[in-house]
Amino acid sequence: MIRVNENYLKLKASYLFSDIAKRVSEFEKKNPDKEIIRLGIGDVTLPLPPACIVAFHKAVDDMASEKTFRGYGPEQGYDFLREKIAEFDYRSRGTTISADEIFVSDGAKCDTGNIQELFADEIVIAVPDPVYPVYVDTNVMAGRTGENRDDRYQGLVYLDSTESNGFVPDLPGEKVDLIYLCFPNNPTGAIATKEDLAKWVRYARDNRALILYDAAYESFIRDDSIPRTIYEIDGADEVALEFRSFSKTAGFTGTRCAFTVVPKKCRVYTEKGEEVPLHQLWLRRQTTKFNGVSYPVQRAAEAVYSDEGRKQVRELGDYYLENAANIRNGMSTIGFSCSGGVNSPYIWINGGRDSWAFFDMLLEKACVVCTPGSGFGKCGQGYVRISAFNSHENVERALDRIAKAIK
Numbered sequence: 001m002i003r004v005n006e007n008y009l010k011l012k013a014s015y016l017f018s019d020i021a022k023r024v025s026e027f028e029k030k031n032p033d034k035e036i037i038r039l040g041i042g043d044v045t046l047p048l049p050p051a052c053i054v055a056f057h058k059a060v061d062d063m064a065s066e067k068t069f070r071g072y073g074p075e076q077g078y079d080f081l082r083e084k085i086a087e088f089d090y091r092s093r094g095t096t097i098s099a100d101e102i103f104v105s106d107g108a109k110c111d112t113g114n115i116q117e118l119f120a121d122e123i124v125i126a127v128p129d130p131v132y133p134v135y136v137d138t139n140v141m142a143g144r145t146g147e148n149r150d151d152r153y154q155g156l157v158y159l160d161s162t163e164s165n166g167f168v169p170d171l172p173g174e175k176v177d178l179i180y181l182c183f184p185n186n187p188t189g190a191i192a193t194k195e196d197l198a199k200w201v202r203y204a205r206d207n208r209a210l211i212l213y214d215a216a217y218e219s220f221i222r223d224d225s226i227p228r229t230i231y232e233i234d235g236a237d238e239v240a241l242e243f244r245s246f247s248k249t250a251g252f253t254g255t256r257c258a259f260t261v262v263p264k265k266c267r268v269y270t271e272k273g274e275e276v277p278l279h280q281l282w283l284r285r286q287t288t289k290f291n292g293v294s295y296p297v298q299r300a301a302e303a304v305y306s307d308e309g310r311k312q313v314r315e316l317g318d319y320y321l322e323n324a325a326n327i328r329n330g331m332s333t334i335g336f337s338c339s340g341g342v343n344s345p346y347i348w349i350n351g352g353r354d355s356w357a358f359f360d361m362l363l364e365k366a367c368v369v370c371t372p373g374s375g376f377g378k379c380g381q382g383y384v385r386i387s388a389f390n391s392h393e394n395v396e397r398a399l400d401r402i403a404k405a406i407k
Helices: 008-010 016-030 052-062 078-091 108-118 133-141 196-206 246-250 278-289 295-305 309-334 355-368 392-406
Strands: 102-105 125-127 154-162 178-182 210-215 242-247 259-261 267-269 276-277 337-340 346-350 383-387
Touching: 008 133, 008 267, 016 278, 016 355, 052 295, 078 259, 078 295, 102 278, 108 133, 108 210, 108 242, 108 259, 125 133, 154 210, 178 196, 196 210, 196 309, 242 246, 246 295, 267 278, 276 278, 295 309, 295 337, 295 355, 309 337, 309 346, 309 392, 355 383
Parallel strands: 125 154, 125 178, 178 210, 210 242
Antiparallel strands: 102 259, 242 259, 267 276, 337 346, 346 383
8 A cells, every 4th residue: 555654744734824824815705895914924025126027038038049048957057147146145255155056946945845855864953943834844744853742843952042042042952963043034033143153153063063054034134244144154164054045035936046055065974974075965966856947037036146136136125124124113112022123024023912813813903914923833922923025005004003903
């Protein structure tokens, strides 16, 4: 008989954002006359930068001519895009990351899930709490955890991120092998300083551990003292992979383009302690299981690094950051304790009650969708996340509705 992978049966019934979509859909059916403002899922609302659109159209035209047509591209990405990424995202920050250490993909979510295929089943994994659910769920699917008890999977090391530590987790009190970090953080909006990241790099080097660093929101950083990449930390290229995305940077959520940096200095180890370059393993995995991102999409992503593209992308980020500041100020004025919203598009709000109860209240009384913090982990209970990805007008209307609902 065909047997199921029973690790999937350990998962919660559905993905967090599926639960949210279901509740919102049910509310809409019961209240067809009410307009809902969505500040929950982190999906962008502004169109692609004009420079990307021009490049996109030109690349589509290339596909219409026999002379310029492209078939299968390199699985790790076209050199024209990888070179631009290396130049503008890494060498400009004083790092030594090279183009052939960059792997273009269709999403950071996919890469953070797929990368765990390279690691042994019995490794010890540390995840922040609250945490982006994909980090946890993909390891549950792979069989690296026990059952879920009291909203935590047995076998994982949870790193509490709370108001007391500024939502930047402390080093684990025990030895771990794989560490997930995300800054600017999803969901809390917290920022890590160079000193914060240096501690993690030292820990990883001392314990022969590996850091999976999710930097999907780095383009929202405006404070020059905050690192834009973990490779600004000495030695990080020996113990860290970095995941980036054009989704929030340039509005590619529906276009799909991202990349992962796998430095050649990074090592993993056999059971006998023998070193294996991680770069060659990921290259082997991608050339076997991935056929690359389409040529027009990669040309559109390349345009992000043009003079016009960089200016337009900066304007996109500033637009959403203005929303973030208004949301944080508005919720603080109403009387809520907030974090995030500075160098980050997410605002983490202490609702003072059950997360789902706060979600339901905002939906039913204000017709505003947020994300319940408990969906991100045990330490998220009592909080909600509000996203800055919407129009200025909708954010202002949402804040007005929330203020009235709270009163």
